[in-house]
Amino acid sequence: MKNKFKLLYNPFDQIAGWKAFIIGIIIILLTVVIGNLNCAYYPGALDAKLAPDVPLSIAIQVQGIGLVSLVLIFYLAALIFAKGTRFQDILGTVTLSRFPYLFISLLGFLVDEDKLRAMNNAMMEGRIGDITSSVMDNVGMIVASLLMLPFIIWFIALLYNAFRVSTGLKGAKCVFLFIGAVIVAEVVSIVGISALL
């Protein structure tokens, strides 16, 4: 029972490398496709947003940019500060660590897409009063946004374990390098997505 629970926050003691990558990429594709059906969208290394009318091709590309930026920055950190890190271990563990986002995609079913679209239009046109009423009117969106938080926290915990196991780093050095790498990856992903869009 304890082992099964451990698989939820650190499956990487048992699985890494290409096997983890294949499982992870299938889950990511499912996440993007399901998310695309109900307004969930992942524009960044860590980001999860509710946005209507995002073309599937764009949703896949931004998810890809987020994933690639995390993998490359983590691998760069490993090359500089750790030894013996294999690229496929970083790739596999980081990819698999994104599986909590599948649950976030499912949360999108709580959101009223028409109301979300109306809120977005009000934001773009600067109608502050309409934004407020749209938000208060869209209870599903508020609930989904709140419920996203534990899944994002779960993802960050998994991402940390992915980094720690793949690089072999420990203690404070591992923590600070992880935080630095995540921040850099987020910035790189935002720049990449801006260039795309």
Add this chain to the structure above:
Amino acid sequence: MLPSKCPSCNSQLKVKLLVCENCHTEVSGRYNLPVLLLLTQEEQGFIMNFIKCSGSLKEMAALMNLSYPTVRNLLNDIIEKIKTYEEQI
């Protein structure tokens, strides 16, 4: 299992007497335990399996049902421990 730490004060034990069961010769002195014997039973088992797998971490991972980086990290931990013991001797 040969103990390596004193059960009373946890200091490192040394070998005082060795006996030949064939001719009953006794060799008495004060000898340091080999570094490998200072490791835990699990760590010694890991090293034995590592040798039996011809040093292949991939085979070790399959044998132990662990991921490759986890096995590599275990090996790195043992290497660091051995280096520490070698410095102490």
